Amino acid sequence: MNKFFTLLVLTVLFNCNSNAQKQPNKQYDITKTEAQWKSQLTDLEFYVLRKAGTERAFTSPLNKNYENGIYLCKGCDTPLFKSEHKFDSGTGWPSFDREIKGNVEYSTDYHLGYARTEEHCATCGGHLGHVFNDGPRNTTGKRHCINGVSLKFVPKK
DSSP states (O other), X not given: OXXXXXXXXXXHHXXXXXXXXXXXXXXXSSOOOHHHHHHHSOHHHHHHHHHOOOOOTTOOGXXXXXXXXXXXXXXXXXXXXXXXXXXXXXXXXOEESXXXXXXXXXXXXXXXXXXXXXXXXXXXXXXXXXXXXXXXXTTTSOXXXXXXXXXXXXXXX
């Protein structure tokens, strides 16, 4: 029985990462070689934006940024989020209740063995973070949990 349970768990874990569940490569308006991205981005920015990594919680200065302005993609300067839609989720990452329509795309991420909605820049395909259904109930109910390192903040003038 113990061997059966172990085999069942391993089968589920490996099947959740199968290629059949991954999205096909999409062509974006801005495409660069890996070398070009590496020359433009810091090591951490490259890891997050191009390799779908995650920065450590509570390390981004944008997490506690309360200025008025707009958040752009660090890879291509596409406007992604507005400051009036930012809220303090307590998770350690900048959080927004909505994106700028048309500038963010979604896919399904199975890297942890279960489905999560992953967010990408619609212009360059850079990984931004994930969206969850535990955001503010009085607005959209969504929590766009975004890696601060994937964003550039431009204050409102």
